[in-house]
Amino acid sequence: MFKQKYIITVESESPPQICLGDKIHGATVISLEVEQYPDLVDLAWLTKRFPLSREMLSQKLELFNVGGSGKKLYDPNLVVPFLKNDLRNRTGRPRKN
Known part of the structure; x- marks a missing residue:
C-alpha cells in the first residue's frame, strides 16, 4: 500500500503551533x-503561480500597477488575494456532463 501526500496551506499573521512529527x-x-x-513582483512571477496568460494578468491588474508602463510591478500583498478570489468567481452556465 502506498502512502499519499496531502498539502495543507495556512495563511496567518503568526506561525501555526505545529511541530514536525505531530499527529x-x-x-x-x-x-x-x-x-x-518579495516587495514587488512582475508578471513572470505571477504567471508561475496562476494559470493565466501574461496578457490576461496585465489586463486584470492594470489598476494595481506601481511600476512604469514598460516594467509592470505589483504589490503581492494586494494582487495575490485579488487573483485567488477572482479565480473562484467563474461566471457562466456550469457544464452538463
Whole structure:
C-alpha cells in the first residue's frame, strides 16, 4: 500500500503551533514550508503561480500597477488575494456532463 501526500496551506499573521512529527487526525507532519513574498513582483512571477496568460494578468491588474508602463510591478500583498478570489468567481452556465 502506498502512502499519499496531502498539502495543507495556512495563511496567518503568526506561525501555526505545529511541530514536525505531530499527529493530526491520524496523519504525521513531515515538513513545514514558509513562502515569503518579495516587495514587488512582475508578471513572470505571477504567471508561475496562476494559470493565466501574461496578457490576461496585465489586463486584470492594470489598476494595481506601481511600476512604469514598460516594467509592470505589483504589490503581492494586494494582487495575490485579488487573483485567488477572482479565480473562484467563474461566471457562466456550469457544464452538463
